[in-house]
Structures are given as C-alpha cells and as structure tokens.
Amino acid sequence: MKHKKLFIPGPVEVSEDILDEMGHFMVGHRSKEYSELHGEVVSKLKKLLFTENEVYLGTHSSTGWMEAAIRNCGHKRILACVNGAFSKRWFQLAAPNKVEADKYEVEWGKGHDPKEIDKLLSTGKYDCFLVVHNETSTGVMNKLEEISDVLKKYPDVIFCVDSVSSMTGVKIEVDKLGLDVCLAGVQKAFALPPGLAVAAVSKKALEKSAKAENKGYYFDFVEFQKYQEKNQTPSTPAISHIFALNKQLDKFFAEGLDNRFSRHQEMADYIRNWAKKNFALFPEPGYESVTLTCINNTKGISVADLNKKLAEKDMTLSNGYGDLKEKTFRIAHMGDLTMKDMKELITAVDEILGL
C-alpha cells in the first residue's frame, strides 16, 4: 500500500516515532508497570485539559463516550444541539438508549446561539445537555465560552461536550468552562491511530452516574472511577495506544501547548485565506474551525477527480460529508501537520486546478 499523506479530518497522519511506540513490548494491565504508565498519561491529560477532573481511558472510538454520556447522565430529558452530522448522531443515540431527548437544531454551517440555549434550558425540562464543540462535517466551531456562561446558570444540568476534532488543537479549559463530560478520540487532533478515546468526567457527572438505572457495564463512569483509583481500567485497555499517547503527550509539552495552539491557528489562517481567494468558506463567519476548513465548492470542481490527482502526489483531502459531498470539501490542519505540509498541499492543488 502506498503512503498517502492525510489531510482528512480523521484518522489523521501519524508520525513515525508514534507508530513505532505502538510496537512497545507488552505489560500486564494489572501490573505495577501499567499503573505507572496509566497514572502518567492521566496526569498529562489533566494538564492538557486544565482540569482536576479524572480523565478516563476508553478502548473504543469517540462514539463510545458519546453513548456513555447519555447512559450515565441523561435520566430525565436531554437537550442536544444539532448543526451537522456528528451532533445529529449524538442526538440520535438517545433513542436506542431509551432516554428522552429534544434537539435544538440550526442549519448546517451555522453555529449555536447561546440565547436560544438559555431559553430552552430555562424550561427546566432538561438534566443533560449535549454540544459538539467542533462540527467536523461542516467545519463549524461552536463558541464554548459563551455556551458555558449559559450553562453556569443551570448547575443541575450535566454539561457534555464532544471535542473529538478540537481537543489538543485549541485550548479547552475544562474546569473553567465547567464541563462535566469532555470527550475525544485520539485519531483526530491527538494524531494517534484510532482505537482509544478519552473523557474528562466531573464529580457531578459521577454522582449522576451513581443514580443511573440503565447504564450497562462497559461505559459505567462509576466503574471507571473505581479502577482509576488504582490507575487501571475496568477491562483490558488498548495498552499499545496508551504507550503511544504517553509519548505523544510528551511531544505536546516539548512543543509547548501555546505553540501547539498557535501552530493550528496559523495553518487555519493560511488555508482560510487560500479558500477565500479561490472559493468561499462554508461556515458562517466567526464560526470557522481552527482544526479543519470546510470549503464551499463555488467553482464546481470535481472533488473526486482532485483527490485522484492528489493521490498521484501521495496526498489526500476530504470530500464534503454526506449531502455536502462535492458541494464542499474539507482540508484538515490538525495533529502533527505543519505549515510546510499545508504549503505542499496547496501547491499541489493549485497545480492540479490551474489556480
């Protein structure tokens, strides 16, 4: 198989030293060695997320924690914000888990209005609130701070955030924002292979979980907490991933978190400027994502053909998601990618399209 550099919003390009670290020799998951590794990884994740909350390591993709948030924290009725494919899926996960839910939906490409959220929560109907920070299907980044200001008025509502494609690319201060569940998979901005997902879970969410009636076992926060106290997980974790995550977190701190966040911003600015010059941005102004850019295909190019030609140059970008296929296309600028990669991609695209 030929190695194509990935400019898609997950899975993303993984550095060779991280791939190598996945080949670390095994240790038993109830051994002292594992507990040391687990403890180190968790304390680094807490530092990354500016939180005192526990961060659990789950062996599954992000969707697992999305389902977990519903099962552990949605007892009465959920309010789910929908503005794209992933937020729609989160809303839809309520029904098979037998939890009542309503959606607050805005047009794809638009961000959520905190005033509207306030109005809906003020009905007192809801005990759990779901929002996707960065809608990967539309390239919209919601305004977490403004939403958090609203949620602070409703301390009985559990505040759950999917930051799957934004975590590590932008600063997310879990404690300051008051997030009760903040989740992500590692195949996006973490730049690891898929298969592991992390969730920062507050005491409030844990107390709620303790009273949940239909939470099953695999995703039970209380079980995770019980084992976390021994620096372990309830069942065998993806140990290879955890070795690689440990190394990747060290690399984040060696780069410096602020440098990491500004590298993402710089790549976003570069791609947005290129997109505005040649096409148009899909998201409503002010809501453009920092980790991927969703471009309105105003020139009516064939995105599929563009990708075929890019493949000859060992690169690939992403077509639009679902109904937005060919109408939009997406360039991810997250993880380990740098300005050099961005320039390489844009040079190739310009050449192919004759721009």
Ligand SMILES: *Cc1c(COP(=O)(O)O)cnc(C)c1O
């Ligand atoms: C990719 C993605 C998901 C789904 O993640 P999986 O790891 O495939 O379960 C959920 N939400 C967002 C915002 C995503 O980008």
